[in-house]
Amino acid sequence: MLTSLRHLFRYRALISSLVARELKARYRGSVLGFFWSFVNPLLLLLVYTFVFTIVLPGVHPPELEPFALFLFCGILPWTWFSSSLLEASNVLIAGGNLIRKVLFPAEVLPIVTVLAGLVHFCLGLPILAAFLVYYGVPIVAGDLLWFPVVVAVQLVLTLGLALLLSALAVHFRDIRDLLANLLTLWFFATPIIYALSQAPAPVRRFLNLNPFTHLVVSYQEVLFQRGSFAEWPRLILLAGAALVVCAFGYFVFDRLRDTLAEEV
Amino acid sequence: MTAIEVRGVRKTYRRYGRRRQFGTLKSALLGGRLLRDLRPDETFDALKGVSFDVPAGRTFGIVGRNGSGKSTMLKLIAGIGRPTEGTVRVQGRVSALIELGAGFHPEISGRENVYINGMMLGLTRREITARFSEIVAFAELEEFIDAPVKTYSSGMYMRLGFAVAINVDPDVLLVDEVLAVGDEAFTHKCLDKFAEFRRTDRTVLLVTHSLDLVTRFCDEAVWLDAGIVRAHGDPRRVVDAYLQDVARAENVALGRAAAAALDAAGVHVEGRTGEVATDGGADPPAPSGEATAGPSDAPARPGSAARPSTAAADEPPDMFKADEGRWGSREVEITDVELIGRDGRPAYVFESGEPLEIRLRVAARLPVTDLVFGVGIFNAEGVCCYGTNTKIEGATSAELAGAGDVRFVIERLDLVDGTYKLDVAAHRENGAAYDYHRLLYTIRVTARLPETGIFRPPHRWRFSGGVRVTGLEP
Numbered sequence: 168m169l170t171s172l173r174h175l176f177r178y179r180a181l182i183s184s185l186v187a188r189e190l191k192a193r194y195r196g197s198v199l200g201f202f203w204s205f206v207n208p209l210l211l212l213l214v215y216t217f218v219f220t221i222v223l224p225g226v227h228p229p230e231l232e233p234f235a236l237f238l239f240c241g242i243l244p245w246t247w248f249s250s251s252l253l254e255a256s257n258v259l260i261a262g263g264n265l266i267r268k269v270l271f272p273a274e275v276l277p278i279v280t281v282l283a284g285l286v287h288f289c290l291g292l293p294i295l296a297a298f299l300v301y302y303g304v305p306i307v308a309g310d311l312l313w314f315p316v317v318v319a320v321q322l323v324l325t326l327g328l329a330l331l332l333s334a335l336a337v338h339f340r341d342i343r344d345l346l347a348n349l350l351t352l353w354f355f356a357t358p359i360i361y362a363l364s365q366a367p368a369p370v371r372r373f374l375n376l377n378p379f380t381h382l383v384v385s386y387q388e389v390l391f392q393r394g395s396f397a398e399w400p401r402l403i404l405l406a407g408a409a410l411v412v413c414a415f416g417y418f419v420f421d422r423l424r425d426t427l428a429e430e431v
Numbered sequence: 432m433t434a435i436e437v438r439g440v441r442k443t444y445r446r447y448g449r450r451r452q453f454g455t456l457k458s459a460l461l462g463g464r465l466l467r468d469l470r471p472d473e474t475f476d477a478l479k480g481v482s483f484d485v486p487a488g489r490t491f492g493i494v495g496r497n498g499s500g501k502s503t504m505l506k507l508i509a510g511i512g513r514p515t516e517g518t519v520r521v522q523g524r525v526s527a528l529i530e531l532g533a534g535f536h537p538e539i540s541g542r543e544n545v546y547i548n549g550m551m552l553g554l555t556r557r558e559i560t561a562r563f564s565e566i567v568a569f570a571e572l573e574e575f576i577d578a579p580v581k582t583y584s585s586g587m588y589m590r591l592g593f594a595v596a597i598n599v600d601p602d603v604l605l606v607d608e609v610l611a612v613g614d615e616a617f618t619h620k621c622l623d624k625f626a627e628f629r630r631t632d633r634t635v636l637l638v639t640h641s642l643d644l645v646t647r648f649c650d651e652a653v654w655l656d657a658g659i660v661r662a663h664g665d666p667r668r669v670v671d672a673y674l675q676d677v678a679r680a681e682n683v684a685l686g687r688a689a690a691a692a693l694d695a696a697g698v699h700v701e702g703r704t705g706e707v708a709t710d711g712g713a714d715p716p717a718p719s720g721e722a723t724a725g726p727s728d729a730p731a732r733p734g735s736a737a738r739p740s741t742a743a744a745d746e747p748p749d750m751f752k753a754d755e756g757r758w759g760s761r762e763v764e765i766t767d768v769e770l771i772g773r774d775g776r777p778a779y780v781f782e783s784g785e786p787l788e789i790r791l792r793v794a795a796r797l798p799v800t801d802l803v804f805g806v807g808i809f810n811a812e813g814v815c816c817y818g819t820n821t822k823i824e825g826a827t828s829a830e831l832a833g834a835g836d837v838r839f840v841i842e843r844l845d846l847v848d849g850t851y852k853l854d855v856a857a858h859r860e861n862g863a864a865y866d867y868h869r870l871l872y873t874i875r876v877t878a879r880l881p882e883t884g885i886f887r888p889p890h891r892w893r894f895s896g897g898v899r900v901t902g903l904e905p
Contacts, residue, residue, distance in 0.1 A: 181550035188547060192538040195579075268530035270510045271551045428512045429444060 241359030255329035263431035327413030439517035492649035523602025531592025537581035570594035685779035759864035767792035807854035
């Protein structure tokens with residue numbers, strides 16, 4: 168496993184080139200091009216804001232105002248997370264030709280998927296910043312320092328799950344279809360369109376088992392809630408858990424590595 | 432020094448039943464067999480204990496039929512996949528030309544693809560920059576390098592893939608049947624590149640069906656067959672052994688096909704000759720116009736008399752129109768045909784220059800006196816390579832009463848490599864057929880050299896003066 172990691176390090180230039188290629192190729196040929204990276208989250212946000220302020224006004228308590236901003240704090244990281252996992256579950260199968268014919272570490276592919284998602288996430292940040300300025304949310308400088316930490320924790324967690332899913336999906340193609348539905352459930356089991364405090368206590372205990380709950384709550388605390396970031400102990404805990412998930416994901420991937428070329 | 436060391440390598444692939452492919456996750460979860468499912472159950476051995484060494488600096492060939500395990504072996508050496516048993520050790524940097532341009536992304540430019548492909552093959556960005564112009568020049572894509580790869584023709588695509596892979600500058604180059612990608616000029620360039628590899632003492636492993644390439648370029652070769660090494664050593668000997676085996680297999684296949692064709696044409700094989708006498712009468716029986724009608728059942732078949740059969744039987748066979756088949760009055764019948772090779776045994780594959788003997792077993796219902804025997808050899812395009820009969824060759828009379836044998840002996844079958852079909856016939860002096868077998872017998876002639884045309888006269892080259900020619904095949 169350690170030698171595999173060393174190999175992976177050698178391929179870091181390839182990973183960065185592949186991420187760049189991924190981004191370039193994605194919007195090649197479309198009129199708006201790169202602009203879509205900004206427009207996509209904005210449109211998504213518009214849809215949710217429309218539903219929760221015009222179709223269903225008043226379902227959220229006043230402390231969640233401005234609701235559009237509250238939504239954005241959860242949706243932006245969630246989009247990164249869910250699209251990365253969905254793509255990762257298919258990336259080895261789609262790149263089967265490469266894995267069967269070229270000698271290179273296959274984990275590069277899911278890693279590239281997650282990193283490309285990270286870039287899209289970062290491209291959404293200016294819009295988030297614009298919202299923050301527009302609504303005049305007071306930002307605590309100390310909180311902002313936590314922001315990259317939250318992103319890093321999410322990155323590690325997503326990487327671990329992406330590695331695990333991508334390798335398993337080669338053996339069990341069902342995962343791809345299962346995952347799409349699971350992610351919908353996961354979305355609603357995460358306090359994105361509601362606040363954790365709104366959930367009844369027994370449900371809250373259940374929601375607390377969801378690692379992504381803590382991530383979203385951290386994002387909301389850092390960006391949305393007034394007052395300084397008080398939830399950092401649970402973020403640190405989550406960081407530990409994310410590292411375990413990542414190591415486990417890599418371990419499983421490494422174990423299945425030799426079977427990948429035959430099964431895809 | 433050994434560049435590649437293969438020791439007792441076995442590679443087992445799992446084979447799925449249809450049932451296992453559906454609902455794998457469900458069954459895995461329900462049965463708690465998540466880990467067991469990742470282990471093979473129904474298996475197939477692509478390689479069954481293969482060992483060989485490739486010394487550094489040699490060009491090494493692997494030949495074998497489709498499915499013999501060549502590509503599996505190459506992938507194991509490339510490090511794509513690991514052997515189930517045994518070890519594969521490779522010294523130095525490996526580059527595998529297994530599928531060219533496998534990592535290309537169609538939407539981005541050739542330039543970017545060169546970088547990404549090169550990095551996948553293990554180069555650093557700086558190394559690629561240093562070789563970039565060389566790669567592009569080799570691929571002959573200077574004008575198009577900034578266009579998206581999806582606009583490339585398949586030849587351009589392959590050339591770029593080849594150029595990147597070969598410029599990785601490997602110590603060991605693995606090549607799997609990729610030389611057929613370009614035009615003549617590009618193929619020559621690739622061969623030049625291989626020659627350069629040899630000169631600089633690097634190792635090339637070549638998997639190919641082009642045996643010519645193996646005998647010309649390789650220092651050593653192995654022949655893999657169904658996952659085992661059948662021969663190893665001098666490329667010429669290995670290729671010869673392989674070709675002989677292919678000929679044997681073709682012999683069996685052609686024999687089977689010939690038996691089927693004869694069956695369809697109603698030619699009697701041993702044990703059925705007794706039928707000839709069953710409908711003996713003073714008059715010739717209604718000649719059957721169709722090859723499928725045997726003499727014994729033709730008169731009995733209702734409606735057979737109404738057929739315009741006489742015309743068909745008496746019409747001289749038109750060499751240029753007739754398809755394979757059998758016709759004739761059957762007063763004289765060719766009951767059995769055998770093709771005999773050099774060793775005196777029936778064969779269907781003959782080396783060019785070897786003897787061929789055509790043996791006919793003939794039987795007459797009534798004694799006949801105006802009999803002519805003929806044979807014809809046709810190539811795959813239907814061109815008559817040779818045709819003769821006893822009348823052309825001056826026979827003044829030929830009679831047959833009862834049964835007898837006819838042997839047509841060719842001392843040297845001097846034909847070029849190819850498939851040929853034979854006519855054999857017994858007919859009257861005026862050409863009306865007693866029994867005409869049209870293109871019913873197929874032989875394969877193999878030659879060591881891919882000469883063209885039809886006829887291969889025994890020959891040799893002589894040079895004098897300032898002409899120096901070396902390496903001619905004997």
